[in-house]
Amino acid sequence: MRNLGLADRLARHVALTPAEADALALLERDRRSVRRGAVLVGEQADAREFYIVRDGWLHGAVHLGDGSRQIVHFHFPGDVAGVSALVFGRATETLTAVTDVVLCPVDRPYVARLFHDQPRLAALLFMLAAADRTALADRLSGIGRTSARARVASLLCDIAARLRLAGAEDEGGGFVVPLTQEEIGDATGLTAVHVNRMMRALVQDGLIGRAGNRVRLLDEERLAREAGYTDRSRIDAGWIPAVAG
Amino acid sequence: MRNLGLADRLARHVALTPAEADALALLERDRRSVRRGAVLVGEQADAREFYIVRDGWLHGAVHLGDGSRQIVHFHFPGDVAGVSALVFGRATETLTAVTDVVLCPVDRPYVARLFHDQPRLAALLFMLAAADRTALADRLSGIGRTSARARVASLLCDIAARLRLAGAEDEGGGFVVPLTQEEIGDATGLTAVHVNRMMRALVQDGLIGRAGNRVRLLDEERLAREAGYTDRSRIDAGWIPAVAG
DNA sequence: CGCACCTTTGAATGAGATCAAAGATGGTGG
């Protein structure tokens, strides 16, 4: 997995001015390393910063009263995580490192300054948040209205697409999914046992291959069709005019 | 239901400067009326504007390949709807009027100008989008991990809370839910038949009262507890400094 | 007044959960 920042992600959508690149570099000045499995922030904890993921995977989960949890989002390099802390002054989900992770904490004052000085970057942040919202809406409809098999297929499609976006190429050999079947279940609203059965069914039907925790999508087209998966990574940011600087 | 704009909503969180109020008034200059049941924009349709709801309810739904749909969001006066059109240049959900609706279409250039001239309003828009994302995450965990009964209870709690926010007071007589049980099912990931059974069970247990399509929450505390419902309407916007103007 | 749509109720079915236990796998310390 490439070490990739927000600047690289945004540069895919617009050509950054030098001043904008500087402003982003300022945001990503601090670094923090987190060990695989460690909890970065717990739900309800006071939190006023969000994170730019530079390396590794995170997930964000909501814990229910009965001890179960729902994994709401996976975060990959170039993603922002924990944005709701800016809005509520506390974490609304528990952020956990799926692999060893490097990230940049960004505190509120920096965000305020960014909105003030760099309107185009602010608009891009806004668009990332809106795109994220759309991705969640897609997942909501998947969990509310599709079969267990389709949900697992959809998650695999999504992970593949987002790893690609983060620059972690397949190399024809698929990609490593460092998740337990229990975690996949928590993300798809299924039990670990049923996830296992669905994965084997997908292997059986020649849609995916597995070796250890490495997964290869053998027929991504059909997989995406069965899953009803829509890639939402293409955002249209050209309409925001750059500012001189 | 009060005729309420975005300015009124934002003014709950910060004291708007005259210049900010003017900028918002500009956004809300155009008005459009939509009849109950009418589709405002269909999925996939080219769209570059979002909407500020002034009066009535909308819902946003994603349609699946098999003819089923998932209602992703309800929009009330003071809410913004269809923001993803700004990001993708097309609608990602079908917006339908639940009641007769009055709204203000806001085109991209106005948004671009707002981000440039009114950084604090831009930040508030960003925060609304992030809050919306959090609300979706809550619903995702509800649909993925809770019982049918809890999902229905949660939807009722949410509608009540958001109507209150929109200034449609209960007046002790509850509130009108102009949704069919099929629509409630599409929002909760259930069938209409099962929604019916859950609603009657809630009545049976003394948690809600019903008369026609008017619903009253008889024991909101217990209802919220059973539903695992969290109110997310309190956002903390004080950290964004106002700009002179 | 009649039709279209919505709600309500019952019975049968099924997808996924739960319970239980047997293989794999991998990391750790001796």
Next chain:
DNA sequence: CCACCATCTTTGATCTCATTCAAAGGTGCG
């Protein structure tokens, strides 16, 4: 280097919540 233990995967049997199918009341509107 190997043995052990914890964790994860796999498999089978049973159970349950929600769906599906079907049909009988209500309700409001044209």
